[in-house]
Ligand SMILES: NC(=O)c1ccc[n+]([C@@H]2O[C@H](COP(=O)([O-])OP(=O)(O)OC[C@H]3O[C@@H](n4cnc5c(N)ncnc54)[C@H](O)[C@@H]3O)[C@@H](O)[C@H]2O)c1
Ligand SMILES: [Zn+2]
């Protein structure tokens with residue numbers, strides 16, 4: 001079969017690769033119908049994630065059709081359409097029993113990281129019964145691809161951890177796919193204001209269309225002052241960090257109101273200063289999280305009921321044979337205005 005294979009920092013190839021086989025009785029082999037590229041795949045290609053070794057097929061998002069199941073799989077059978085979760089979960093270990101699937105002792109975020117991923121014609125999914133979701137006939141398949149990773153990530157790590165409440169003021173720093181997913185799902189809770197911060201005016205325009213009440217371009221280095229002005233000097237109740245660099249986390253530290261919550265979503269590669277000299281008396285909470293995908297069943301219902309439309313995030317479409325072109329487009333988002341790209345078989 002064909003697959004997109006990581007060959008070390010800066011190197012990838014679209015090449016022939018053996019089709020995966022069932023290795024555990026709880027595995028399923030899924031034929032990929034649609035997949036996409038995540039910012040995290042670009043992090044891997046930069047060499048930021050040493051857990052992902054050369055020779056690995058990338059990708060942790062997608063939908064497909066069950067090709068084969070191991071003897072212990074009871075929920076799915078060949079021919080069933082499924083949504084693939086970016087996190088694999090055994091459902092039985094101590095972390096899974098606490099709904100921390102991301103820390104499953106035999107799963108977690110392994111797809112396209114420590115085991116071969118979804119940017120291929122076929123993928124092996126471990127713990128299939130508890131890592132796949134059935135797709136009902138008539139469902140919008142492109143919209144569902146956004147539920148493998150970005151929607152649960154924005155919602156769980158940003159909105160739930162950030163304790164977004166009706167009438168509150170929320171700031172989301174970073175208007176990429178994850179920040180925009182947080183923006184879409186924050187509106188479940190009717191906050192009074194959602195202020196989006198980014199360097200890219202195009203992404204801020206998109207944020208306005210998605211329901212942002214205010215936008216701040218932080219290119220001038222004065223975003224903290226701008227947010228404080230917009231909030232009458234009070235600051236925000238929830239600050240969601242959706243970039244993953246020191247400047248944006250420190251911005252959250254500057255704009256958080258007393259009693260507020262800073263919810264970190266970004267993957268950080270270097271240390272960030274925690275300004276306790278300013279924050280010790282502010283009654284704030286800081287949270288971190290790797291997406292657990294516990295909200296996926298709820299998000300499937302919300303999308304099926306057309307309460308949100310994650311398809312809005314899709315800007316480009318490619319055939320699987322053109323996946324290198326898809327990477328090129330996604331990797332130059334500032335020029336191509338790409339958010340999420342759909343890659344279809
Ligand atoms: N915690 C988790 O489980 C989890 C899961 C998935 C992704 N992530 C992380 O979430 C983060 C966001 O993901 P994404 O796919 O949206 O990334 P992205 O790179 O597409 O978007 C980041 C956005 O931040 C903006 N930005 C960059 N520097 C900025 C600055 N100084 N001030 C304001 N805005 C700035 C960029 O213009 C871009 O729009 C990444 O770090 C990603 O690795 C975390
Ligand atoms: Zn991802």
Ligand SMILES: [Zn+2]
Pocket residue numbers: 089090091092093094095096103104105106107
């Ligand atoms: Zn587990």
